[in-house]
Amino acid sequence: MSETVEENLARDAEAAELLVGAVDLHCHSGPAAMPRILDHHEALLDCAAAKFRALLYKDHFYLGTAHAILLEKLFPELGVQLFSGIALNNASGGINPHAVDHAAKLGAKIVWMPTLSAANHIEQVHGQGKTFPKTSKKMLDPLPLRATDANGELLDDTKRVLDVIAEADIILAGGHLDAAEMIKVFEEAKRRGVNRLLVNHPTYMIGCTDDDIRELVSIGAHIEHSICMWVEGKSKKFTPEELLHLIEVAGVDRTILSSDLGLVGSPRPVEGFRQVVRLLLDQQVPKADIRKLVSSNAARLLGLDAAA
Known part of the structure; x- marks a missing residue:
């Protein structure tokens, strides 16, 4: 049974209320070598209009911290x-x-392990006969990167990176390493004192099974799902039921929803948040859980004051 106009407006108002204080840890605004539908300033303005608390810009090619400051x-x-x-x-x-x-x-608040240059990413893209990323101008072909050597042992540089992250107490994100390599990196990271661990889109490119997700959570990781894969647009891949299942596997307290938006052919990041919150409301997810998924879990991972 379709909703009335009044019911739709009420649900939109509910979604807007739940986004007050939201945090996006994965915004792909520009300027960038890849085409983007908005720049960092426009992303900031959108977040301010929706009363977001924080926004984290991600570019695959450069450190964006100076722009943010x-x-x-x-x-x-x-x-x-x-x-x-x-x-x-x-x-x-x-x-x-x-x-x-x-x-x-x-x-910087976060360090991503290799993404577009990860050996896993390159192997998967070539195996599918695709070209990703598609940059505005042709760039040099990527050289495949791994966090481990030919024997599967962590590289000395990987360990040094983990030590720097631990000392700074910032987030280590798994990037596009495959599940097995990421687990190995995260286990060592935990031993070396890294307290903030984030798995990016585990069911896309990473190849995580439910058991992999549970293992990563047991190490101490938060599991980030990309909103772009559930809302309307060219990146949509999964059903609402699959999202509910994934939230259940990791647990609400260890799950974060981030936009991964800014891509051509998909909504702007804040609109993506609106759509996924509507989706969760339609699936009868409690409002307290939705707030954790779009706000408080990410704020805690960033180290933001809970009372702010």
């Missing part, structure tokens, strides 16, 4: 905290302790 300084009246970090792809020198040390000293 300047934009927050230029527009303090908007009340949105801005963050970024570094992805350890070829453009950053790969798994490069010096790049991570600089990022941490500048104020």
Whole structure:
């Protein structure tokens, strides 16, 4: 039975209320080598209009922390905290302790293990006969990166990166490493004192099974699902039922929903949040759980004051 106009408006109002204080840990705004539908400033304005608490920009090729610092300084009246970090792809020198040390000293909040340059990513894309990413201008072909050597042991540079992350007490994200490699990295990270662990889109590119997700949670990781894969647009891949299942596998307290939006052919990040909150409401997910999924879990991982 279809909803009335009044019911739709009421549900939209519920969604808007639940997004007050939201945190997006995975916004793909520009400028970027890949085509984007909005820039960092526009993403900030959208978040401010929806009363988000914080926004974290991600670019696969550069450290975005300086942009975040300047934009927050230029527009303090908007009340949105801005963050970024570094992805350890070829453009950053790969798994490069010096790049991570600089990022941490500048104020980066997150370090992503290789994404587009990860050997797993390259193998999967080539196996599917696809080209991803599609940059605005042709770039050099990526050189495959692994966190481990030919014997499956962690590289010395990987260990040095983990030590820098532990000392700075910032987030280590798994990037596009495959599940087995990520588990190995996260286990060592935990031993070395890394307290903030994040798994990006475990069911896309990473190849996590339910048991892999449970193991990663047992290590101490939060599981991040990309909203873009559940809302209307070219990146949609999964059903509402699959999202509910994945939330159940990791647990509400260990699950984070981030947009992974800014891509051509998909909604803007804040609109993606609106759509996924509507989806969760339609699936009868309790409002307290939705707040954890879109707000408090990510705020806690960032180290933001819970009372703010």
